[in-house]
Amino acid sequence: MEYKSESDFLAHYNKDAYEKLSMTTDIVIFSVSNKKSDNYRKLNEKFFSVLLVKRHNYPYKDKWCLPGGFLDLKLELEDNARNILKKETNLQDIYLEQLYTFGGLDRDPRLRVVATSYMALIDKERLNQQVYDNAKWFNIFINEKDDIVEVVLESEDDRLSFKIKKTLKELTTDRYRFDIIENDSLAFDHPKIILAGLERLKNKIEYTDIVFNMMPPLFTLGELKQVYEVILNKKLLDPAFRRIIATKVEKTDELQVGGGHRPSVLYRYKSNGDKKI
Amino acid sequence: MEYKSESDFLAHYNKDAYEKLSMTTDIVIFSVSNKKSDNYRKLNEKFFSVLLVKRHNYPYKDKWCLPGGFLDLKLELEDNARNILKKETNLQDIYLEQLYTFGGLDRDPRLRVVATSYMALIDKERLNQQVYDNAKWFNIFINEKDDIVEVVLESEDDRLSFKIKKTLKELTTDRYRFDIIENDSLAFDHPKIILAGLERLKNKIEYTDIVFNMMPPLFTLGELKQVYEVILNKKLLDPAFRRIIATKVEKTDELQVGGGHRPSVLYRYKSNGDKKI
DNA sequence: CTAATAGTGTCTATTAGACAGTATGTT
């Protein structure tokens, strides 16, 4: 058939010409938790943590999963994700970035579903208690040996774990191939999404300022270093850390007192106009 | 309704419970073109280029666009993209990575379509002539001032251009916001996808080995430097470049002769086991 | 005083930038 114009074509277009599918947006929400130390001198131990919700319906009933939901066709992808964030955390102004789109054929046993995943970073202290009705924070422990990554997730009551095999990239693709080789308690392919988030954050923390999205407005350099350490999963040297971070923070007049040691200056984030994405 | 088990639930699941949509995979295929120099002494000038196809149907009839197509629901996203690559270039073993998923509401005038974009890198010399039936290489010229990026695309017969405004990232999101402010001749939101590819490549060329996907099996360090220069859009210093690249290449016994100057050793890519993604 | 963290100074090793200088082919 020949059309006279684009509007003529659109008027006759059959919207069901191609088979359709559903999409979801799923969000890996990271934060940092404190465990109060029993030694009055010591700093609170920090844990890197992720927010999971328990499924009450099929499929994967009673399993844990990432906050997410079907794409509302009236919304852009990111707005859909922000709606989910709002529902789960009651917060709007949260750091959110698109991670990766997972399109495996059997991701969802119901029908073909493609999931665009997002990573969100928040300062846990901003949440009010209400969030814990649906969702729970799990501390993250990563154990990487050879090409197997074992991730253990712990909340007060639950302990989940999964193992993923990272196959080395071939020349013709950019990423490791992730294969889930053990997974007791997480729904869908969410272990892969969590791992994608972990890797993204670990990389980006080194060349962007995203870490400050997980910090309170005022913080000590010691706390900030702790956060870097739990995310990078390694110890840092203090003088080097202070040198590197110096351009990104500014001193305030306030001091953190009360630890059994020298008080610490409180800092705040200072954007230095670095536009690196 | 209460279900006895997951399989019971699935047996009764209504696949049309949620409204559905279509997806496409669109591919930004980059390569490097040579322009033969008229001075026998000089090296061939190199251009950074992208492969576009002309649309022969509505919508956006007669406009240029990225190779792409609707998602075949029997295929994974990446396989769908590889099929398109195969159709367009007749090559299979091509570097391909997922870029970003674009979910704007009015991307496509026909219906709601979400596009997962990919970036492919190839050595143009591997293509046989046949590809040029549908597609054409456009050399890329970028002009960035303040927050406006102007991109000019030139083939032998056509000259396209678009302008995009990059709005500075806010704290709550990771990327620049891209707004198309001028676009004569490209279909859909493809200017945004091209820009996303340009930025990704520019970043990744500095910390990965992907550039070698655009190189022939044997190349001189001068040619390799030229490629870095057209992609980064700046001149590099020779000694520094050789130092940095040294770990990624190995000498062969062959020489490139025939230029009106000292012959150059031909190198090949040597993976140094660097696993950085 | 002690334990623990806060914060500074400095030496060294490594890497990046700049540029001069030498080498060698074709016409």
Next chain:
DNA sequence: AACATACTGTCTAATAGACACTATTAG
């Protein structure tokens, strides 16, 4: 010989790693 690129050497500046040393608080 002249030109253009190929390739090497070296000085300097900037940055990262390592570690010793001082400061300050609660108990």
